[in-house]
Amino acid sequence: MEKAYFYGDLIAELKQLKEQGIEVGTIGKTQLGFEIPYVFLGKKTDTSLVVVGSTHAREHITTLLVMKQIRHYLKNQTVLNGGIYFVPMHNVDGVRICTEGVGFIKDEQRVKQILKVNGGHDFSNWKANADCVDLNTNFDAHWGEGSQNLFFPSPFSYVGKKPMSESENICLAEFLQKIKPDYLITYHTKGEIIFWQFFQEKLRKWRDYRLAKFVAKQTGYRLVGQTQSAGGLKDWCVEKLRIPAVTVEVGEDKYGYPYPYSQIDKIFKKNAEVPQKMLNTLAKEKKYGKKVYEAGDEGGAKGI
Numbered sequence: 001m002e003k004a005y006f007y008g009d010l011i012a013e014l015k016q017l018k019e020q021g022i023e024v025g026t027i028g029k030t031q032l033g034f035e036i037p038y039v040f041l042g043k044k045t046d047t048s049l050v051v052v053g054s055t056h057a058r059e060h061i062t063t064l065l066v067m068k069q070i071r072h073y074l075k076n077q078t079v080l081n082g083g084i085y086f087v088p089m090h091n092v093d094g095v096r097i098c099t100e101g102v103g104f105i106k107d108e109q110r111v112k113q114i115l116k117v118n119g120g121h122d123f124s125n126w127k128a129n130a131d132c133v134d135l136n137t138n139f140d141a142h143w144g145e146g147s148q149n150l151f152f153p154s155p156f157s158y159v160g161k162k163p164m165s166e167s168e169n170i171c172l173a174e175f176l177q178k179i180k181p182d183y184l185i186t187y188h189t190k191g192e193i194i195f196w197q198f199f200q201e202k203l204r205k206w207r208d209y210r211l212a213k214f215v216a217k218q219t220g221y222r223l224v225g226q227t228q229s230a231g232g233l234k235d236w237c238v239e240k241l242r243i244p245a246v247t248v249e250v251g252e253d254k255y256g257y258p259y260p261y262s263q264i265d266k267i268f269k270k271n272a273e274v275p276q277k278m279l280n281t282l283a284k285e286k287k288y289g290k291k292v293y294e295a296g297d298e299g300g301a302k303g304i
């Protein structure tokens with residue numbers, strides 16, 4: 001297997017960025033007590049956007065995607081009309097389990113449980129955190145109502161004992177409530193599709209659809225409307241923060257897990273400019289009080 005982008009690589013790279021004067025901080029700690037870092041680029045104005053990677057462990061290529069966006073904007077000195085908060089690795093514990101195995105976990109009972117739930121040492125398909133909870137089903141947004149939801153510890157789809165039971169989600173939710181972003185992009189793999197809908201009504205539905213369409217246009221990915229899933233980060237942003245948010249599933253469907261790093265350049269090319277173009281569009285729309293981007297004349301029927 002190709003070498004993954006490990007948690008240690010992330011911490012080392014962020015240390016360098018900090019030394020260059022970039023704002024690097026932490027949103028809080030994981031269930032195992034590791035820091036979940038963030039990077040801020042741009043200016044602190046009234047417009048901001050959040051980009052999140054690796055909510056699912058086996059999709060850790062999305063951490064590298066987010067880091068490549070950061071490197072790209074820094075290298076090109078991209079002008080940001082507002083600010084972007086990047087959270088490159090939401091599920092630090094899960095990514096560590098997937099990329100390193102259980103050797104780094106001190107608590108023997110926990111190691112035993114994880115191995116039992118996983119059925120061995122091959123963590124290629126692990127999506128959960130160290131509590132065997134799927135973070136993208138644990139948010140307080142129609143929690144437990146997803147058609148694939150499980151109610152027992154599992155490498156995927158376990159919703160947890162209650163909504164927001166996991167520290168990774170508590171601290172991300174608190175962070176988002178504090179910064180009040182205008183938009184959120186959460187990166188997953190795979191399938192080159194975009195989810196945006198979560199029971200929005202009327203004007204909010206059309207606003208969120210229009211902005212999701214913008215991401216679809218930039219990436220060439222396909223929009224998918226309402227699904228049977230619940231408790232996701234995007235769902236929580238739509239329902240509780242009442243902001244538009246998208247789950248962007250990068251990478252072609254034909255590859256397995258962990259998603260192969262050989263595909264990163266292709267994925268990056270399609271997503272490199274998405275956060276900055278979205279931010280600059282949102283800032284302009286605020287300033288002029290009108291739509292800068294129009295969804296086009298498809299009539300909005302597709303993807304709803």
Ligand SMILES: [Zn+2]
Binds near residue numbers: 188189
């Ligand atoms: Zn995912």
